[in-house]
Amino acid sequence: MATRIRSSSKRCAVVGGSGFLGRHLVEKLVEKGYSVSVFDIRQSYELPGVTFHQGDLCNKQDLLVALRDVSLVFHCASPAPSSDDQALFQRVNVEGTRTVIQACQEAGVQKLVLTSSASVVFEGTDIKNGEEDLPYAKKPIDYYTQTKIQQEKLVLQACNKEKGFLTVAIRPHGIFGPRDPQLVPILVDTARRGKMKFIIGDGSNLVDFTFVENVVHGHVLAAEYLKPDSPLCGKAYHITNDEPIRFWDFMSRVLVGLGYDAPRYHLPYSLVYGLALLLWLLTLLLRPLITIKPTFTPMRVALAGTHHYYSCARAKHDMGYKPLVSLHEAIAQTVASYPDLRRGA
């Protein structure tokens, strides 16, 4: 490891700081008096007190410039799961994370907080109140998740108290909130195309959806509690709203809040899953000729039709985590933040 440069504990960098979670995190850090550098392949906004560095996290030289005099790094960059680009996931999430770790070590960064995902243990079958010590999925639901597993292992294994480099991973689940480009927009798009009429299974499956501000709170706590003598070193922590909700109730509350009808008709889970699998095989076969992006992928059907909620007891115990915003309030704030997605808008 290179010679350490003295850096202020209030100087931090957010890799992926132009993204949905990253930007909310940057805003909170600024509010808390941190001086923040954003490192991202794109710049999506400007904020007083924030320095932007545009670059690819796979390029160590680019990173080193952004990490100068920084003591704390948040790594929340990733290609979008929907990109479905295996080579890109491998390059950015695995090789790129290796580069982020090396750059942190060379720049004398003391703490690295990774945004992982609770899905690293999910194989498409029920998980009820899952704890962090569940084994990593042997058959992850998609290639994105497979590389999130490899990424988390790399970051946690890099934790080295002797060398003064501490790491921790936050595993959120189903992040939603204002400016989210995925969950609510996909849902509304599906509703506008008339495809949100059906409930997959009996509709009783419980899932965690986590308000972005609570996820940010978990990251900030992790950074502040990560010390050489703390239990956080080299560990993963679930951060959720701690209020599992029926998947279809959540979808319905958002849809109805935006003026759309809630789904009503039930379809058997195995039927929909089987059809999604067939469709997926068909898209693979036809890929050389045409590109089809089906709404119902096996992964989405599994996410929509199984229980998958996680205990955040470890985060409560080790870093005093408690969600700041209830699910009820979070849904209300989220719905109000999307006037353009309302029915008829």
Ligand SMILES: NC(=O)C1=CN([C@@H]2O[C@H](COP(=O)(O)OP(=O)(O)OC[C@H]3O[C@@H](n4cnc5c(N)ncnc54)[C@H](O)[C@@H]3O)[C@@H](O)[C@H]2O)C=CC1
């Ligand atoms: N959105 C969700 O429900 C969940 C997200 N996560 C994780 O949270 C993190 C943040 O997710 P979101 O904010 O939703 O995603 P996002 O797509 O809004 O943000 C990711 C950011 O990473 C940047 N990025 C991608 N490749 C890069 C590269 N090569 N170099 C530099 N920057 C690059 C993008 O430009 C983007 O600004 C990701 O690591 C994701 O895996 C985990 C669980 C759930």
Ligand SMILES: CC(C)=CCC[C@@H](C)[C@H]1CC[C@H]2C3=C(CC[C@]12C)[C@@]1(C)CCC(=O)C[C@@H]1CC3
């Ligand atoms: C809990 C969790 C990990 C959420 C991640 C977000 C997305 C995977 C969901 C956002 C909108 C959801 C959605 C469906 C599946 C999961 C999402 C993409 C469906 C495709 C499920 C099948 C349907 O009937 C339509 C749904 C549209 C919205």
